[in-house]
Amino acid sequence: MPSLPDMTTPNVEALAADARAPRPDPAETVPELKPALFEGLCRLGDSTLVLGHRLSEWCGKGPALEEDIALANIALDLIGHTQMWLGLAAEVEEAGRSADDLAYLRDAMRFRNLLLVELPNGDMARTLMRQFLFDAWHHEMLERLTGSDSARVAEIAVKALKEVRYHLERSSDLVIRLGDGTAESHRRMAGALDMLWPYTGEMFAGDGTDAALAEAGIAPDPASLHEAWHGIVTEVLEEATLGVPEGRADVQKGGRQGRHTEHLGYLLAEMQFLQRAYPGAEW
Amino acid sequence: MTETLADTATVWGWLAEVPDPEIPVISVVDLGIVREVRHEGDTLVVAVTPTYSGCPAVDVIDLEIDAHLRRRGVAKLRLERRLSPPWTTDWLSAEGREKLRAYGIAPPVDGTAGSRVQARAARLSGQPAVTVACPRCGSRATEKVSQHGSTPCKAAYRCTACLEPFDYFKCI
Structure with missing residues (x-):
């Protein structure tokens, strides 16, 4: 005998089947979204590509063997994420380009990375502070992307997030250790923070592309990541005896455009x- | 002449003979990266998932699986890269873990992939979030040297009892 809700709800089995059915992936089914999606995927993939390349510049030059290896490992993770993001971007674009074509054959004005990640490495203080400010954003962004309505985007985010948890743990530890370290390490970390802070606002400044992707449920509105990011950054910078800078964070932007x-x-x-x-050329 | 296709159980057996290129004491099956073996018509399809997304061994692994299966007589073969669900160290077989330990690599302590809360608790308490036993002497008096070791999947540890450095296959 059917239970009470079954008797009052018409055709409950059809409703259940409908709820179970996979939702269509907007990345594959909505053609007018494709330009925004391509752009959004390039923004993710270009930031991981450029930061991965910057970190690889430390290879063989790190201040200690363990740091050298750690930076190379993180670079490798970021290049792996790039292959996934730009690989999907190339599929979405349907112009016969590959992830490698996008990475190696576009000029600077076609790159969509955050300005923060293209800044030169400077000393280890600047490299580590940049990494921490980025990791805190990257972690929140990926966490939100795991709930994307696009299954293709979500599965990449789930994979990448596992690795970025380790990145954030490491960069938080080092920012605290060096900020709350010697007078010299504190001075350098404080200088790096002041120099990089004006570039952080760009991570949360959305435009029309972001709005289209948020509307379609593919990616979060960048501004909605700010509160969580600010929470992590405040906690770590205070523990590091550095404190959150008072100056404006949104002075330097434009990389994503x-x-x-x-x-x-x-x-x-x-x-x-x-x-x-x-x-x-191949090898 | 009609060729007989090898059944999937036999193929799994063959795959268990393919060593991981970076840790040759365990096979790709021990590592848990082979996700599916199936036939599509007369083509054998093997789905493989990467451990870490930037693992440089991924292409070598594909190449070795391809070469080994062809040596075993598989004529039509396609390798599929599968991302989801993502690989986890929980998929390392029990046998694989023992082989790692015997080889000098501490196997992962399950369910300890880094979370921010755990990391913060470890930092505040001064106690490590994970206790890893030394694969050489078995002592639990060990310390993390670096979260990143000789390959993306390993962290660098040292034993304060026998003083040997060792690799820890970290959780993910």
């Missing part, structure tokens, strides 16, 4: 040299 600092061109000149000089 393709307006970059001069540093990106030099970085690409090195990263893209081989494919530019010997097109199609």
